[in-house]
Amino acid sequence: MHNRFDFPQPDAQGYFGQYGGSFVPPQLQTIIDEITQAYLDIRQDPAFLAELTHLYQHFVGRPSPIFHARNLSAEFGAPIYLKREDLNHTGAHKINHCLGEALLAKKMGKKKVIAETGAGQHGVALATAAALVGLECDIYMGEVDIKKEHPNVVRMGILGARVIPATHGRKTLKEAVDAAFDAYLQDPVTQLYAIGSVVGPHPFPMMVRDFQSIIGMEAREQFQQMTGKLPDNLVACVGGGSNAMGLFSAFLEDTEVKMHGVEPAGRGLAQDGEHAATLTKGEPGIMHGFKSYMLKDAKGEPQEVYSVASGLDYPAVGPQHSYLKDAGRVSYGVVDDKEAIDAFFTLSRMEGIIPAIESAHALAYALKLARQGETGSLLVNLSGRGDKDIDFVVANYGAQYGVASLPK
Structure with a gap:
């Protein structure tokens, strides 16, 4: 090997x-x-x-497949593909x-x-x-x-x-x-x-990036086999950033492939403590033993953060993401709670796949890009499945989407 x-x-x-x-x-x-x-x-x-x-x-069951989400693609006007890390043993990357x-x-x-x-x-x-x-x-x-x-x-x-x-x-x-x-x-x-x-x-x-690079290496080969070319866009959620770094790593030299990291806007970017959009709103600093972008309070300490996705509410981010932001190689955008939950139900009901709320952030951003006129292919890293989230989602959002919470 x-x-x-x-x-x-x-x-x-x-x-x-x-x-x-x-x-x-x-x-x-x-x-x-x-x-x-x-x-x-x-x-x-x-x-x-x-x-x-x-x-x-x-x-684990690797390689995880790439799925062409035809129903979403038809609805939103762009070819949408999912790297199915949710199918791994234990349900995520x-x-x-x-x-x-x-x-x-x-x-x-x-x-x-x-x-x-x-x-x-x-x-x-x-x-x-x-x-x-x-x-x-x-x-x-x-x-x-x-x-x-x-x-x-x-x-x-x-x-x-x-x-x-x-x-x-x-x-x-x-x-x-x-x-x-x-x-x-x-x-x-x-x-x-x-x-x-x-x-x-x-x-x-470095170590976690290296182990996660299997995602991008598989995806690069699979996508070319499926379509005859590389994807136009990669989309992945970013908290600390391991699933995104795993996908992006194999495409960094392919300058024609656009990369989008998606941070949680939570309840909104306007109020400190109500989001976890580190690369969007933060500045360089040191916490937990490394230097990277981080969200700071008035004293320069790590700011309180929030996201509906428990895996994304971290006030710093992987240092390679900070480097890629400054270099302009990856663009980092945001998705709020409402957009993420809406994407959670959209994928569930249009493709029969219940995603993790973290992954729903990436999907929501891909759908946003399509709505804004992106017609090139969108490869979304579906980093995890939503089994862990269903009780929380139904209890807090079920009524809005016609799902009754079962009595305990």
Whole structure:
């Protein structure tokens, strides 16, 4: 198997342009340097690559297909295609990097993997990978998200993971990251913090990007086989940005392919704390051990954020996304709660596919582009399925769409 992890960035210090790096205490940097070296070693190891490829095929069910959404295409006047990451085992793209991180932890002799989760998809995927390779697993999750994403919390428990509530602040994704970092600092030797997106100190933005690049590499080949050419547009939601980076990575040199990252406008961009549009409204800063765009309050601290999608409400973003924004290679737009929920029901009722609310943001933006006159092909990364969201959606929006909430 050829080595598919040969990307030109980041540099040896983990920088994509001016973004990235590692801003952690010296004692932790020693451990992270060990992780960096271990990762650089295994990604050149044919045995590791063969094992990962085997698991992708026989455990995850890769390659995930591309589906031509003909009903949407006819309705909105542009060819719309979906990269079906929702069909992966565990229901989202997160399993792609969780298997890689769990295998790395096992090879390093770690006893436990820990992580944060927002929507619960990373938590479920890591708990799944930990069970497969025989590691303990602790998942930190905001109290608000635990209630909102109950089905995934149950899954994590069944898989043998401990779900530990984050009870401070807004009790959502940022606070879960805070809690996981605190736990990791207490014992960085026997456990590996398996970060759930292309964020955090180097090497995690690179490592998660590399594992997620399977999405773009498959999509590039599949789309050409289906249509005889590359897609005109790529569309993916961006919270931390792992599913988007996974799709975009294989097309960065194809300048004729336009790329669109979609951030959550939440209840609106006008009011601080009511959105999580980091690249749209933020500025460079340092949090959680890396430099990137971030949303800051008046004191320069991470701003409170909100999105109807639990997996998108994070006040920073992957450093490679910041680099790509400044370079003008990717355009970043926004979708608010209402547009996302409307797209959630549109896809469900026109194509028979219930998407994750996170993925519905990407679809909503693609439909917006079509309405605005885009007639070129639109390849949307359908990063996850909506099983986890159905109770929340029906309870909060069902009446508007003619769905009655069942009595408990």
